[in-house]
Amino acid sequence: MIKLKTEAQIEKMRAAGVLLHSVLTALRAAARPGVTTLELDRMAEDMIRSAGATPSFKGYAGFPYSICASIDDQVVHGFSNDRPLLQGQLLSIDCGCKLDGWQSDSALSVVVGGGNAEAQRLIDITERCFWLGADMAREGNRLGDIGHAVQTYAESMGCGVVRDYTGHGIGREMHEDPSVPNYGYAGRGLKLQKGMTIAIEPMITLGTWRTKKLSDGWTAVTADGSLAAHYEHTVLVTDGEPELLSFPGARISEALR
Ligand code: MG
Numbered sequence: 224m225i226k227l228k229t230e231a232q233i234e235k236m237r238a239a240g241v242l243l244h245s246v247l248t249a250l251r252a253a254a255r256p257g258v259t260t261l262e263l264d265r266m267a268e269d270m271i272r273s274a275g276a277t278p279s280f281k282g283y284a285g286f287p288y289s290i291c292a293s294i295d296d297q298v299v300h301g302f303s304n305d306r307p308l309l310q311g312q313l314l315s316i317d318c319g320c321k322l323d324g325w326q327s328d329s330a331l332s333v334v335v336g337g338g339n340a341e342a343q344r345l346i347d348i349t350e351r352c353f354w355l356g357a358d359m360a361r362e363g364n365r366l367g368d369i370g371h372a373v374q375t376y377a378e379s380m381g382c383g384v385v386r387d388y389t390g391h392g393i394g395r396e397m398h399e400d401p402s403v404p405n406y407g408y409a410g411r412g413l414k415l416q417k418g419m420t421i422a423i424e425p426m427i428t429l430g431t432w433r434t435k436k437l438s439d440g441w442t443a444v445t446a447d448g449s450l451a452a453h454y455e456h457t458v459l460v461t462d463g464e465p466e467l468l469s470f471p472g473a474r475i476s477e478a479l480r
Pocket residue numbers: 317318319328329330424455
């Protein structure tokens with residue numbers, strides 16, 4: 224069931240988004256060579272709890288951490304650990320928080336310490352996939368328009384679009400209806416309505432779209448070992464330019480310029 228949000232509920236999701244954006248901004252800056260993902264995980268949890276919110280991922284279906292920290296060929300749901308990050312690694316950080324009963328969900332990828340042009344190119348493509356998809360989150364469009372925009376661009380750049388994991392509705396719950404795939408056909412699927420809130424989250428690879436799961440039961444890696452990147456925001460469907468609830472002040476039209 225799709226739950227349309229009222230203006231008062233959207234205001235609460237904005238507040239959760241402002242907090243989550245500050246957390247991910249801090250993690251992006253902290254993700255330097257020598258730092259461990261466990262340190263980033265603790266940083267995220269501390270920031271979220273200090274703001275009176277809860278980390279949504281910790282304990283979700285038994286997931287043990289506050290962030291998903293996925294390195295290189297790891298697509299999503301990677302476990303934090305005490306190994307120092309290395310220069311040039313592609314690190315994807317996914318995080319969610321619940322503030323005053325309302326959720327926000329966002330992810331980004333970075334090259335640790337820079338100096339990896341191949342990984343940076345993939346990150347740039349993945350972010351552009353997001354912006355192109357998010358631009359479709361307008362009243363009257365269809366769900367397939369979002370996936371089609373993501374898939375068309377990614378594949379035109381020779382990249383793979385992960386299918387085993389998708390975006391999702393979000394609100395009081397981290398995962399609500401509908402599922403928001405990163406592939407699809409324009410003009411097909413559910414009609415989008417003003418007041419819908421969805422997490423759009425392309426996961427793009429330099430190789431295959433196929434993934435497999437590691438023995439920890441969570442970590443998804445590309446089946447061919449190619450690099451993967453992830454970019455996600457919580458998006459409000461409107462009758463004009465969609466609003467990025469987890470990226471205050473961002474404008475899709477400017478990102479796509
Ligand atoms: Mg996420």
